[in-house]
Every structure is written in C-alpha cells, then in structure tokens.
Amino acid sequence: MDKFDLIVIGSGAGTHVASQARHAGLRVALVDQGPTGGTCLNNGCVPSKMLIHPADVVRTIQDARAVGVHAEVNEIDFPAIMSRMHKVVDSTRRSLEEALKSKENLAYFQDRAEFIDDYVLAVGGKTITAPKIVIATGARSLVPPIPGLQQAGFLDNVSLLRLEALPQSLIIIGAGYIGCEFGHFFSAMGSKVTILGRSPQVLKGEDPEASGLVQRVLSQYMRVITSHEVISVETKGGKRIVSARNMDDGSVNWFEADEILLAAGRRSNSDMLHPEKSGIETDRSGWIMVNEYLETSKKDIWAIGDCIGKHMFRHTANYESEVVSHNLLRAADKENREAVDYHAVPYAIFTHPQLAGVGMKEADALAAGLKVLIGQATYLDVAKGVAMAEEHGLVKVILEEETGRILGATVVGPMAAELVQQVVYLMNTEYQDLMPVIKSQVIHPTISEVLVRAFSELEHPAHQHSWGNQTKKSSMPE
Numbered sequence: 001m002d003k004f005d006l007i008v009i010g011s012g013a014g015t016h017v018a019s020q021a022r023h024a025g026l027r028v029a030l031v032d033q034g035p036t037g038g039t040c041l042n043n044g045c046v047p048s049k050m051l052i053h054p055a056d057v058v059r060t061i062q063d064a065r066a067v068g069v070h071a072e073v074n075e076i077d078f079p080a081i082m083s084r085m086h087k088v089v090d091s092t093r094r095s096l097e098e099a100l101k102s103k104e105n106l107a108y109f110q111d112r113a114e115f116i117d118d119y120v121l122a123v124g125g126k127t128i129t130a131p132k133i134v135i136a137t138g139a140r141s142l143v144p145p146i147p148g149l150q151q152a153g154f155l156d157n158v159s160l161l162r163l164e165a166l167p168q169s170l171i172i173i174g175a176g177y178i179g180c181e182f183g184h185f186f187s188a189m190g191s192k193v194t195i196l197g198r199s200p201q202v203l204k205g206e207d208p209e210a211s212g213l214v215q216r217v218l219s220q221y222m223r224v225i226t227s228h229e230v231i232s233v234e235t236k237g238g239k240r241i242v243s244a245r246n247m248d249d250g251s252v253n254w255f256e257a258d259e260i261l262l263a264a265g266r267r268s269n270s271d272m273l274h275p276e277k278s279g280i281e282t283d284r285s286g287w288i289m290v291n292e293y294l295e296t297s298k299k300d301i302w303a304i305g306d307c308i309g310k311h312m313f314r315h316t317a318n319y320e321s322e323v324v325s326h327n328l329l330r331a332a333d334k335e336n337r338e339a340v341d342y343h344a345v346p347y348a349i350f351t352h353p354q355l356a357g358v359g360m361k362e363a364d365a366l367a368a369g370l371k372v373l374i375g376q377a378t379y380l381d382v383a384k385g386v387a388m389a390e391e392h393g394l395v396k397v398i399l400e401e402e403t404g405r406i407l408g409a410t411v412v413g414p415m416a417a418e419l420v421q422q423v424v425y426l427m428n429t430e431y432q433d434l435m436p437v438i439k440s441q442v443i444h445p446t447i448s449e450v451l452v453r454a455f456s457e458l459e460h461p462a463h464q465h466s467w468g469n470q471t472k473k474s475s476m477p478e
Helices: 014-023 038-043 045-067 078-102 177-189 208-218 269-273 314-329 362-367 383-388 416-427 435-439 449-455
Strands: 006-009 028-031 106-109 113-117 120-123 126-129 132-135 139-141 169-173 192-196 223-225 228-236 239-246 252-257 259-262 266-268 301-303 346-349 355-359 372-378 394-400 406-412
Touching: 006 014, 014 028, 014 132, 014 314, 028 120, 038 045, 038 078, 045 078, 045 177, 078 106, 113 269, 132 314, 169 177, 169 239, 169 252, 177 192, 177 208, 177 259, 177 346, 192 252, 208 355, 208 394, 208 406, 239 259, 266 269, 301 314, 346 416, 355 416, 362 372, 362 394, 362 406, 372 449, 383 449, 394 449, 406 416, 406 449, 416 449, 435 449
Parallel strands: 006 028, 006 132, 028 106, 132 301, 169 192, 169 259, 192 223
Antiparallel strands: 113 120, 120 126, 139 266, 228 239, 239 252, 346 355, 355 406, 372 394, 394 406
C-alpha cells in the first residue's frame, strides 16, 4: 500500500489544493480517471464559451440593422469553429498534464479511484491511503428514465463537442443553463432548434422578469416550449420523435428532429467513488454532504466543487479549494478554521441575451421575511444603451431597507456578466452597501451608468410595475 500525506481526487479545482499542499511539503497523490483539467477545461466553461462566442458574433451582425448597419453572414465554417475549440482545449490539457507529471512531491494517477476502506482507495491496480483526503470529482449529465431515450441516442454536453457536422434540427430537453446556452449556439450556427422545458419559464429559479426577457428573445430564433414534460422518445425514418405532455392541459404533443441534446440537470460523480465505504455521507440525490468548513461526515475528508451540488461554477470551486487549503494546511485547531461564505456568488448564462446574477433574487429576499428596496433600470435609460439600440437590457438590484446592504442583482443584456461583477465587488466591501457607487464618478457615456441608474431608482416591491408585460421607455438620458 502506498502512503501519502494527502490524496486529492479530481484534477479540476482539486489541482489548486494539491499544488498548495505540495508547496507546503506534503507528499500528495492526485487522482483523476477523466481528462486532465476536469469539467471546466474539457467539456464545460472553456470549450462551450469558445463555441458560443461565434454565435454571439452572428447575433451581433444580425442585430446591427437596429443601428443602421445592414450586414449578412455569408458562411459559417462549423468544422473550423469546432477545430479551433479542440486545439485550445487539447493544448491546454497537454500542458497541464505534463506539468503535473513533472512536479516533486506529487504522484499523478490517471485512473479511477474507489474507496475500499477508511481512508483507503483502490486506484487501478494499486492501493493508496492518506490521513487527509479532498474529493473534487465533479458531476455529469443526469439521464432521466424516459422510455426510448437510450435506444434513440442523444447528445450531452460532452458528446456534442465531438460533432463533425452541424445537425439540421435539434431538440433540447431542458431549458436551464446548458439548454439555453447551446440553444443559442446551434440556432446561430443554422440548426432548427426546439427547447422543451418542464417549468413554466426558461431558466427556472431566475427572476421571472429576467427569464421572461430571455425567453422572448430566444423565441425569435427557435421554438421555446415550456410546461412540457417529455414522456417518450422513438426513432422513425432516421428522425428522433419526442413526445411531451403539456403540464397545463394534459395534452400530448410530438416534436421531430435529427438529434436530441439532453440538458435535464446534473448528478454527482460521487457514486463511482463509493464514499460510503469510508463513512462519507451523501444526500438522497447523491451529493456529498459537507459542513460550513467543507468537511464531510468523515474527519479530515473534505469535498469541493460540483460533487457537493451547491454552487456549480468553476470560480466557486476555486474559492472552495482556497477554503479547504487553509483548513487543511494552516488551521492547526478548530478556532482557526475558515467557513465558506456564499453571500455573493456570481454567475452568468451565456445565451442570447446574456443573463448574469449574484446573491438573492427579489422572491428569495421576500420569502426570508426581509424588508427590501428594489431598483430597476433598462439599458434605454442611459445614453450608451440608446446608442446600442438595446431594447431588452434590464438591471435589477435588491437592497435591505434598514441597512442599505446589497442583497443581490440580476442583469439581462450585453456585458451582463461584467456589470454583475461590479456588484460582486460592492457586496464584498466592509459595509456591503452602495456608498462606493454614490461617491464615484462614472464615465459617461458607458453602459455602467445603467447600474448606477438602478441603484438610484429604489422603491418598495409593492411599487414595482411588471417588466414582464412591457418594456420601459425613457426620454433620452442626460
């Protein structure tokens, strides 16, 4: 049996923990059965955004007519777009793999890990053990038990990256992050896309006003069918036929396409690890349970990233890796441990239009019994938004009335992620309020002014009108 000071399972965010531990003088084993770099590098953030950027370019060209520029997309080289993505991913992975194999105090096992006893893992034909273990095994596509789905075949976020030709038509099962992002990509490339979602709105859990805007714009380029539950799949004449029940009236509708993309959720990879054999508890859905210090039910075994099912973003996994590294390497006693802080977790959905957010939604704050103020502004409320002819842009901020503390924000429109990131910085200041905005000069004209406008239009929720039914128009801003 090979003995180490630390075992890290997963080469995504787990590499950060392994690297810090190695530099601290620990003998570390890093184990990963998948491609080096984890989900983000190989089939998540990096490849998907390299595909989505060309889609953004296509939509920018098409939207240019609103400002008097009439241009056309003459050709889309789908193989070239896919090839460029693969070259970047492959070269980055090779560089990371070579670096990991050359590090001192680090043994890199490219094989499956499985618990066989307390703190003991079988890795390939070897057995390894350590008094401290970090689990960062990620997640994979959830495959619901839809009759005929497996037999008909389907794409997921991994297999679609291997496409060599653009499908002429595509049904996407699921209207969440992955469904809306790849709906944008494939429709912009020229596929006839149908999104089927179970919830009444796309992007379940998002602010209804914001998701309503996204749904209306997406519907200009594809069919977006909500409140429909897929009940069966079959093949006929080389086509895939999807049957879905309307959850409002019970009727059954049929949809036909060349390919199916499954985007119906994620599940933890923890089941492949058999964590129960080392006393590590999971919840009913298989997510590894952790406390506020990211420690599992087993002492000195931590878990981070998608496998715990909390905030499934690479930047959050990176943050969690820093927390675990501190608790593992620098917290000699419990008093010095660092707890995770999720009050300002940002995210972005790179569809068209882009949606980004941080912290609480209005419904979350009201459900928590908080007295809040809501600020809203459209891109057309500021000069830059008018110059862009951006009719769908929306900013919504939520503040605690008594303290002025910023609770959250949602942005829909171009550069949504960049605007939300400014709110993230505010939410991590000493008082977490908008005082830095009030004290700051804002370059005019920039789209940043729409964020300032939202903070200056604070009202009680009862005074808010519905953006879902109309688009606010304003006179030319100053």
